[in-house]
Amino acid sequence: xxxxxxxxxxxxxxxxxxxxxxxxxxxxxxxxxxxxxxxxxxxxxxxxxxxxxxxxxxxxxxxxxxxxxxxxxxxxxxxxxxxxxxxxxxxxxxxxxxxxxxxxxxxxx
Amino acid sequence: xxxxxxxxxxxxxxxxxxxxxxxxxxxxxxxxxxxxxxxxxxxxxxxxxxxxxxxxxxxxxxxxxxxxxxxxxxxxxxxxxxxxxxxxxxxxxxxxxxxxxxxxxxxxxxxxxxxxx
Numbered sequence: 001x002x003x004x005x006x007x008x009x010x011x012x013x014x015x016x017x018x019x020x021x022x023x024x025x026x027x028x029x030x031x032x033x034x035x036x037x038x039x040x041x042x043x044x045x046x047x048x049x050x051x052x053x054x055x056x057x058x059x060x061x062x063x064x065x066x067x068x069x070x071x072x073x074x075x076x077x078x079x080x081x082x083x084x085x086x087x088x089x090x091x092x093x094x095x096x097x098x099x100x101x102x103x104x105x106x107x108x109x
Numbered sequence: 110x111x112x113x114x115x116x117x118x119x120x121x122x123x124x125x126x127x128x129x130x131x132x133x134x135x136x137x138x139x140x141x142x143x144x145x146x147x148x149x150x151x152x153x154x155x156x157x158x159x160x161x162x163x164x165x166x167x168x169x170x171x172x173x174x175x176x177x178x179x180x181x182x183x184x185x186x187x188x189x190x191x192x193x194x195x196x197x198x199x200x201x202x203x204x205x206x207x208x209x210x211x212x213x214x215x216x217x218x219x220x221x222x223x224x225x226x
Contacts, residue, residue: 004194006206027132030213031213033214035217041146041217041219042200042217042219043217043220044201044217045214045215045216045217048214061120063120086152088152090213090215094154095157095164095165095207096142096144096154096157096202097142097152097154097202098154098216099130099144099151099152099153101150101151102151
């Protein structure tokens with residue numbers, strides 16, 4: 001059974017700082033997903049990746065298949081980036097997604 | 110192309126009543142997943158359905174919970190005789206191909222927040 005671990009659980013930073021959220025998993029997977037959830041809100045898919053690196057605006061996601069590790073980076077962070085960021089995996093013997101517990105990010109002005 | 114539509118967004122039920130949560134997948138998607146997010150906890154898989162078939166219900170409680178995805182109409186998650194512990198956000202996601210397959214992106218609905226009083 002796949003275990004997905006995220007760190008840190010909580011992160012508070014100042015506007016403009018470079019943010020890194022880490023995710024590790026325990027078994028081989030088909031893909032890794034980074035999701036964003038605002039308080040009381042829905043879930044938005046930010047990235048799906050199975051190798052290498054992807055970039056979208058100020059967000060960058062990387063994955064190291066051998067290390068079973070992924071990172072989500074936010075450059076020039078802004079208060080509107082405040083949200084819960086969730087790492088999830090697909091495959092690995094599961095039909096649905098397997099989720100980490102999420103990282104609560106607060107960006108202070 | 111509308112996204113995954115869930116309704117209602119908020120649902121209040123008294124203990125012992127039934128809750129019905131609906132999910133209309135994105136157009137062209139025949140794979141539907143239900144997830145539950147308990148307060149202060151992460152998301153957990155409940156059930157995976159294709160049209161008219163339950164493929165994997167390993168994450169769903171054995172009693173009081175059921176799910177269907179009929180040939181016509183939305184997928185329904187049904188909770189009978191609700192208890193306070195059922196209070197949670199229930200999210201539906203859909204995909205074009207099976208969730209375990211490579212390059213299968215899942216699209217989420219806005220969720221239904223169930224409160225049992």
